[in-house]
Each structure stands twice: as C-alpha cells, then as structure tokens.
Amino acid sequence: MRPFLLRMIFAMVVALGFSAEAGRAQMPRERVDPGGPVEEVFWAPSAILGSSVYNLPQGNLNVTIMHAFGIVTNGVRDLFGLDGAANIRFGADYGVHDRLSIGVGRSRFDKLYDVRFKAKLLRQMKDNTPPVDVALKGDVGIMTVENGFDGADRLSYLASLMIARAFGERASLQVTPMFSHFNTVFIERGSGRILEEENDHVALGLTGRVVLNRRLALQVEYMPVLGARSDGTTNALSVGLDIETGGHVFQLFFTTSPWLTEQHVIARNDDDFFDGDFRFGFNVNRVFRLGGGE
Amino acid sequence: MDELESEGMGGWRRGRGEHRLLFPLQFIQTPLRPHVLRLVAACLLWTLVAVPAVWGQAFMTKTGHAEFTSSVPLHTFTGTSEHLVGRISLPDSTVDFYLDLTTLETGIGKRDKDMRTTLETDTYPFAEFFGTLVTPFDPDREGAQPVTVRGAFTLHGVTREVTIDGTLRRTAEGLKVEAAWEINLNDYNITPPSLLIVRVDEVQKVRIEALLEPVERS
Known part of the structure; x- marks a missing residue:
C-alpha cells in the first residue's frame, strides 16, 4: 500500500476517533437559575x-x-404567668x-378579628441584585x-413595610416602618385612670435573627x-427561640406585650x-x- | 492554476503522467493513481454522508420530568421537576442525564428548603448519570422496548456504579424514555431529614420520563 494511502486512512481514523470521543463526552452541567433567591431570610411569617x-x-x-x-415575675403564685390572662x-x-398572601385571625383580647395581606415586593438574591x-x-x-x-368605631389598621437582609446563612436583620391607626381610642383604662391615647402611632420595628444551627x-x-x-x-421588646422541625416552626419567647397584632403592640404595650x-x-x-394533597 | 485541468472524479492533472491532490496539508501531496483517488473520494463521501446520518441518532431534552417519592410512617410526599436534561446517543450507546436539584418542588416551600439543605444543593447542585446502554435497542421497532443502562450515578458528591432498567420507545417526535429505580440516601452520605421526631425513610423512589428529540451534532 502506498504511503499516501496509509496516511490518509490514518488521518481519517484519528479524525473519526476524536469525533467519537467527543460524542461520548458528558454534556456541560448548567444550573437552571444560577443566582436564585436567598432561602428564607426568616423561617415563619x-x-x-x-x-x-x-x-x-x-x-x-x-x-x-x-x-x-x-407576667413571669409574679412568681410561683400564678405559676410564672401561666395562670394569668x-x-x-x-x-x-x-x-x-x-x-x-392573605390571612385572617381571631384574638381573645377585645374579641378581635383581623384580616391582612402581605405582598413581597423584592426578594434578596444570592448575587445581591x-x-x-x-x-x-x-x-x-x-x-x-x-x-x-358601633361600626367603624371598632376598627383599627396597620400598614408596614418590611425591609430585611440575610447576612450569610447565620444572621438576618429586618427594619420595619409601621403606621397604626385606631378609629376610636379608650380614654379610661384600669381603675378609672384617665389617659390620653393617640389615634395614630408611627413605629420602627427592628428584628434580628441569629441561626444557631439547622433547627434553632x-x-x-x-x-x-x-x-x-x-x-x-x-416600647415592646421580645426575645425568642425558633425551633424548625421540618414541618412546624415553634417560636418560644418572652415579651412585654400581651397583644398579638402589631397595631395593638405598638399602641397599647405598657410593660417594660x-x-x-x-x-x-x-x-x-x-x-x-x-389543592393537591401532601 | 493555469497548468491544471480537470480529469474526472476527484483528480487533477498536473504535468505529464502525474496526479496530485491539492490539499493544504503538504504531507499528502503525493502522486496518486486514479483508482486511489477514487478510493479516497469514496471515503470522503462516506465521511460526509454516512457518518452524519449515524450522528443524527442522538436525542436530547432539557424539559424531562423527574420525581422522587419519600415516605414517613403514615405519609408520603413527592417532589417533581420538569428540568431534567438528558441525551442519548445510539451509535455509541451513551446515556447522559442530569438534574438541577434546586428545581425539585414538593408543593410546600418550607419542605423544599429543608430538602435543599439536606442535599446541600449549594455545594452539590446536580444529580447525574453517565453510562451506556448495555442491552440492544432497535430504533426501527415500534413500541416500548425494555432496556438496561449501566454507569455512574452521582448525588451529593458521591458516585456509585448503578444498573437501571427502563424502557425506550421510538416515536415520531423522538425517543421516549421511562425509568424507575430506588436509591438509598445512606449510600450517598445523606442523612434523611426528620419531620418532628419521625425520620424520612432512607430509601427514595425515583422516576424519570422524558421525550428526547433528535439533535444534529456540531
């Protein structure tokens, strides 16, 4: 066989070999959304x-x-507050x-019903944009x-803007400008004391979180x-421990306020x-x- | 070029009694006889026509379906994704699939986040398989054909050799793939998460289904 023919066959075999090897190579792995949002700046609503x-x-x-x-500090007399209202x-x-999201709730104090919404305007992304x-x-x-x-006299309102950031996987901070309005305020509280109450309150909620581990x-x-x-x-102050169990989030806390809706917390907390x-x-x-079962 | 004149298939006359092919590569500029030229031309023709025809039997998708089913006592849940990427090349029997695990959704956001934490998707974003068809598949036959693939399955940074049974079916649109198998999380250094005090079963049922469309290789 002539040298040229040998060279030609060799070149084709090599070329086909490379082609075949290229065909066997894995596809490059590509993420669907390489950036993506930061996971759960907080664990619960x-x-x-x-x-x-x-x-x-x-x-x-x-x-x-x-x-x-x-109140906890009432001591064992009322089992550290558990006997209290x-x-x-x-x-x-x-x-x-x-x-x-939309929500509804009912509180024991004032037999208060409340409806609410929360709209997420921005999500923190991993690339900070x-x-x-x-x-x-x-x-x-x-x-x-x-x-x-009567009627509208019973109404209270809250508007708040929550701005939060996770700093790495361990820490989160939220700043929340809030405005509350009560259509009617009580003039008399407790044992006949006359107190001036405001219809409107402006507050700045500050919330910090430190993640101890995957569950706490x-x-x-x-x-x-x-x-x-x-x-x-x-000013209301609370400290708490979040326990994330995979389906539930339990939140144990100590707080000054017996109220459980923000407009009442900022307008009516009177404990220090x-x-x-x-x-x-x-x-x-x-x-x-x-709509789909679990 | 004014010294050259055509002499039929694949050759050029240059001077008396000599034939040369003018290729850029100097080493193959050697005098050739006509029957050699015809052979070379035939080889080239085969390369240009036959090989692409074989290469055309590669199939690919980026929108395959993948799901897993987890069990805890008295309860099961399923995570699904429509972002399964896969390619099957019939000429060399290679099978290549991967899934971005962050695309799996169970229907509950908190559980999805827990799953991503368990799988450490920031560090190990993909589940992937790369292997070969080890049983014959006839693309000209109708109906689903049982096939077996063998290769490397990688999850959570751990690679293990696996053998998976499934079916392949040639359709007008491409190649339909279905497969189901089980993986043990312990084999991949994954600690099964727990719901309250109940731990998720370490055995997960995995199922994929995809229609791979024909692709031309570059």
Missing part, C-alpha cells in the same frame, strides 16, 4: 409578635396559634401567589367585644414608637422588659399544601 418578610408560596396554607401569658390568636394565611427582601403588609382589625362601640435560631424584636404616643405606653414585666409566649406555625 411571624418573627415574634410582628410579621417577617417570609412569604408563603402559592397554594401553601400557614396555620398559626399564638399565645402570650401573664392569656391572649390567644388563631390565624391562617394562604399564599394566593408566590408574592402575595437586589440585596434585600421587601414586603408590604396591611391589617385591619375589628373588635367585637361588647363595649357600646435566636430572635430579638424591638418596636420603638417614634413621635407622639399614648400615655403610659412603652427591664422592670421584669415580661411574659412567656409561644407561636406554633404549620404549613399545609392546599
């Missing part, structure tokens, strides 16, 4: 008493039971869209306790009122944490999937 930027995915139902007992709120929020979660919340409460008030996180929530406020009221006037409370959050 509520931080402690206030809402968090956590948004429920579409079709998810979060059922919440919130408790706040009596507890406020309880049963609530449910539903994700109608990945960025919008944008660098924060932002959510808007609105809540309308109506007290149904028999107190002689510590939280602090402070709601200072800015500007005019009702006589005798104080550092005077020992705090109470034990807990939230239980459970997420269900509607």
